Amino acid sequence: MKTSDFNFDLPAELLAEHPSEHRDEARLMVLNRKTETIEHKLFKDVVDYFDEGDLFIFNNTKVFPARLYGNKEKTGAKIEVFLLRELDKETRVWDVLVDPARKIRIGNKLFFTEDESLVAEVIDNTTSRGRTLRFLFDGSYEEFRAKLKELGETPLPK
Numbered sequence: 001m002k003t004s005d006f007n008f009d010l011p012a013e014l015l016a017e018h019p020s021e022h023r024d025e026a027r028l029m030v031l032n033r034k035t036e037t038i039e040h041k042l043f044k045d046v047v048d049y050f051d052e053g054d055l056f057i058f059n060n061t062k063v064f065p066a067r068l069y070g071n072k073e074k075t076g077a078k079i080e081v082f083l084l085r086e087l088d089k090e091t092r093v094w095d096v097l098v099d100p101a102r103k104i105r106i107g108n109k110l111f112f113t114e115d116e117s118l119v120a121e122v123i124d125n126t127t128s129r130g131r132t133l134r135f136l137f138d139g140s141y142e143e144f145r146a147k148l149k150e151l152g153e154t155p156l157p158k
Contacts, residue, residue: 094120095126106124
């Protein structure tokens with residue numbers, strides 16, 4: 001099986017950007033494996049599909065707002081940074097993807113706020129679009145993460 005088998009068009013109007021106001025009214029797709037049929041229900045009906053002894057596991061994770069927009073030092077060129085992985089909490093070093101990447105080089109500084117409260121320096125090239133950034137932020141780790149959440153956007157498919 002190839003990962004390309006999972007590529008599909010998802011119209012923007014079908015992409016949920018916010019949860020339902022009434023959570024029990026959220027849509028629920030039910031696949032009956034025996035009859036190979038699909039039903040469209042509401043989440044409040046989910047209990048109809050459980051038998052005694054079944055286990056229901058809740059996942060309360062949230063998508064990290066990993067997409068940042070900023071500008072390159074000197075030229076002011078607009079850039080997009082996608083945070084992939086935190087490499088070092090103490091030094092605030094991250095693996096990222098940068099777009100456009102071709103002119104983002106080691107030593108460049110990237111600015112994410114007008115007041116320069118969040119700046120990153122490129123310290124390594126990892127792949128054609130990949131870079132390693134060190135965030136230069138005056139404040140505690142908790143304040144740094146709060147700033148990322150404040151400025152970042154949830155990475156929705158384009």
